[in-house]
Amino acid sequence: MHRRHFLGASTALAGSLLGLRARAFGDEGAFEPKILLAGGVTGAARASAPARWSAEVERRTSAAARRTPRAVKATDSTLLDGPFAYWSGTGSLSALSAAELAGLRQFLALGGLLVIDDADPASGAFGRDARRELARVLPDAAPVSIPDDHVLYRTFYLLKPARPWGRVQVTKTADAILRAGQIRVIFLAHDLGGALARNQLGTWEMTVEPGGDVQREQAIRFAVNIALYALTTNYKDDAVHAPFLLKRKATQP
Secondary structure, X not given: OOHXXXXXXXXXXXXXXXXXXXXXXXXXXXXXXXXXXXXXXXXXXXXXXXXXXXXXXXXXXXXXXXXXXXXXEOOOHHHHHOOEEEEEEOOOOOOOOHHHHHHHHHHHHOOOEEEEEEOOXXXXXXXXXHHHHHHHHOOOOOOEEOOOOOHHHOOOOOOOOOOOXXXXXXXOOOEEEEEOOEEEEEEEOOOHHHHHOEOOOOOEOOOOXXXXXXXXXXXXXXXXXXXXXXXXXXXXXXXXXXXXXXXXXXXXX
C-alpha cells in the first residue's frame, strides 16, 4: 500500500504529484518524526532532535511539519497516524514483545518508513539489536546497502557525496529494508539526531566530527531528504517536482 494511504483528510498541500495530492497528516502538519518507544526505549536519544528535524523541514521547504513530535509506543494506534517513525538509542534493546512486533509489522506493511538511528556508533549496540529485532518483524526481508544513486540522496537536496550524514562519519553507506522497491527501514550508524540537536537557547548541543559545520549542514540536508522521501516516496525518479518543494534553497551551495 502506498504511503499516501496513511494520509488524513486535512488541508491539501499545494500542487500535485503525478496527479496525486500530498495531504497533511492530522491538524498540525504533514511531517512528524514520531519518536518510537519500543524495546525498552523511553525517548529519543537526542531529546531535542525530532523537533529540530520538523523545524528544518519547515524552514527549508514549503512542507508543513508538526513542531512537537509525539512519542508513541509500537503498540499504539497513533503510530499509524503518519508514515514516519524515528527509533533512536545508545545501548542494548530488549526483545520486542509479540504486540510490539505486530504493531511495527502493521506500520511497515501500510507503507511506513522507520529510521533507526544509533546515537552511539562507537559501541554499535543499539544498531545491532535493532537489526536483530527488525529481522523478527520482517523475517523475509534482509537489509541491503543503499546505492549512492538512490533517490534518497536527491529527494530535495542533491547530496555530494551521496552518502548518509550525521554527527560522526563511521561508515560511507547505510543499509535499508525495501519492499516493492521502496525503503521501509533505514539503519543509520551516524547519530543523525546528534547533528540536529539544539538546546533552548538555539545552541548546537554536540560537536560534529570530523567535518564540523560543513558536515552538520550535510546532515541537516540528509534529514530533510529523508522527510521528503517519507512524504513523496519516489517522485524524483519520475522527474516530477511538486510545487510545495520548489523553494530554491535546494540549489544553494
